[in-house]
Amino acid sequence: MAxxxxxxxxxxxxxxxxxxxxxxxxxxxxxxxxxxxVYLRPLKRQAAYGVPSCDLQMRSYSVRNxxxxxDFALRAAYYLGLPASxxxxxxxxxxxxxxxxxxxxxxxxxxxxxxxxxxRLIQIKDGNPETVGIWLAFLRKHAYYGIGMKANVFxxxxxxxxxxxxxxxxxxKDTLDKTWSQIGVKKxxxxxxxxxxxxxxINKEDSRAATHGNAPMVKPPI
Amino acid sequence: MAVPRSxxxxxxxxxxxxxxxxxxPEGLRLGNKVLRQRLRGPALAAYYPRKMATFKDLQxxxxxxxxxxxxxxxxxxxxxxxxxxxxxxxxKKKRTAAESKKFKGKKK
Amino acid sequence: MSMFRxxxxxxxxxxxxxxxxxxxxxxxxxxxxxxxxxxRYIIRNLSLPQRTRAQAQLQLAQMHCYTRPTQIRNRCIEGxxxxxxxxxxxxxxxxxxxxxxxxHALAGNLPGVKKASW
Numbered sequence: 193m194a195x196x197x198x199x200x201x202x203x204x205x206x207x208x209x210x211x212x213x214x215x216x217x218x219x220x221x222x223x224x225x226x227x228x229x230v231y232l233r234p235l236k237r238q239a240a241y242g243v244p245s246c247d248l249q250m251r252s253y254s255v256r257n258x259x260x261x262x263d264f265a266l267r268a269a270y271y272l273g274l275p276a277s278x279x280x281x282x283x284x285x286x287x288x289x290x291x292x293x294x295x296x297x298x299x300x301x302x303x304x305x306x307x308x309x310x311x312r313l314i315q316i317k318d319g320n321p322e323t324v325g326i327w328l329a330f331l332r333k334h335a336y337y338g339i340g341m342k343a344n345v346f347x348x349x350x351x352x353x354x355x356x357x358x359x360x361x362x363x364x365k366d367t368l369d370k371t372w373s374q375i376g377v378k379k380x381x382x383x384x385x386x387x388x389x390x391x392x393x394i395n396k397e398d399s400r401a402a403t404h405g406n407a408p409m410v411k412p413p414i
Numbered sequence: 415m416a417v418p419r420s421x422x423x424x425x426x427x428x429x430x431x432x433x434x435x436x437x438x439p440e441g442l443r444l445g446n447k448v449l450r451q452r453l454r455g456p457a458l459a460a461y462y463p464r465k466m467a468t469f470k471d472l473q474x475x476x477x478x479x480x481x482x483x484x485x486x487x488x489x490x491x492x493x494x495x496x497x498x499x500x501x502x503x504x505x506k507k508k509r510t511a512a513e514s515k516k517f518k519g520k521k522k
Numbered sequence: 523m524s525m526f527r528x529x530x531x532x533x534x535x536x537x538x539x540x541x542x543x544x545x546x547x548x549x550x551x552x553x554x555x556x557x558x559x560x561x562r563y564i565i566r567n568l569s570l571p572q573r574t575r576a577q578a579q580l581q582l583a584q585m586h587c588y589t590r591p592t593q594i595r596n597r598c599i600e601g602x603x604x605x606x607x608x609x610x611x612x613x614x615x616x617x618x619x620x621x622x623x624x625x626h627a628l629a630g631n632l633p634g635v636k637k638a639s640w
Binding site for chain 2: 531532533534535541544545548549551552553555556559562563564565566567568569591594596599612
Binding site for chain 1: 606608610615623624627632633634635636637638639
């Protein structure tokens with residue numbers, strides 16, 4: 193509950209700053225705790241056992257983007273209930289190249305180029321593998337521009353991992369086949385009750401009006 | 415207490431069997447260095463950017479099963495059809511040497 | 523060697539005969555690498571009979587030169603140049619009056635690469 197207390201204190205500070213605004217009464221309400229937390233440093237959960245389950249390294253050429261995204265990742269980890277530590281600033285990688293300015297001789301006039309890669313490490317401890325997977329998927333879904341991510345995930349499982357994977361693959365087959373059957377329009381399946389129904393719906397008067405009166409759709413010749 | 419060498423060798427042999435090491439009491443070069451090296455062929459072969467799959471390739475692979483529509487090709491064919499209709503199309507391919515002569519008759 | 527070359531061009535970027543040749547060498551090397559490594563292992567293994575090792579040496583020496591890794595040279599993927607190629611970008615610092623790396627770096631096409639001064 194210490195966290196909530198801090199937020200409360202901070203809120204008072206925010207309110208004080210708002211005293212100067214003319215229409216004070218309109219703004220005099222308490223923001224939700226989650227929104228208040230956005231103004232603060234990301235919250236973190238305590239790891240009970242401290243067993244590392246995921247190392248996420250983020251790399252970028254710009255510090256601002258990286259800092260922002262590391263912050264985002266920490267918040268996501270907090271709300272998923274994952275104890276995260278970091279972001280640890282790893283040593284930056286500095287690469288330099290020197291090339292002659294011209295295309296022929298003139299070795300004395302050269303130009304220097306460099307690339308600085310900044311890195312941050314976030315470590316998840318005591319994470320459930322599934323939750324960690326969700327966290328990583330979430331980060332990938334909301335990936336920020338110019339940031340590369342690399343995750344080492346540690347999992348503990350019983351003996352006989354390979355056998356279990358084979359079994360899982362067998363079970364997955366049904367789902368996979370279902371997905372594959374949805375891809376593309378098969379030539380032998382283009383006329384059927386579903387296709388006819390869809391065609392009828394598209395060619396209805398009101399639906400054509402809604403799409404700015406396109407010409408009626410016809411089946412392509414075979 | 416001097417232990418005979420043969421006994422130590424036996425011990426080493428057992429040790430190697432248990433921990434699946436190579437038993438090599440003379441310290442010969444066994445060339446295991448070569449076996450430990452990773453294969454770098456795949457990395458080297460991936461140096462140049464490879465050709466991407468074109469629409470034609472896709473058609474060749476899946477055209478008989480799936481519907482497809484190559485918009486650029488259709489546009490091109492339509493354009494050719496229009497040009498031909500105006501009589502401005504490309505001339506027919508000449509098959510024989512006599513046909514391909516640019517100026518017929520006059521030159522002698 | 524044309525017998526190794528793929529029947530259809532399988533390169534997507536800049537192409538000239540030197541690039542095609544180098545690409546062919548790379549593919550041939552990747553194909554023959556396990557065999558080469560096996561022969562190398564036999565040659566280096568002192569516990570094998572001398573005769574076997576000598577045979578392996580001969581066999582390795584008689585393999586086609588395209589199967590050798592030393593034949594491979596990094597070439598510029600933008601202009602096919604063989605010299606002054608920066609490994610990080612697979613690009614030559616220049617290519618017959620076009621400075622590939624420098625041009626791209628100054629144009630900002632290479633992420634993160636800036637002019638340096640320290």
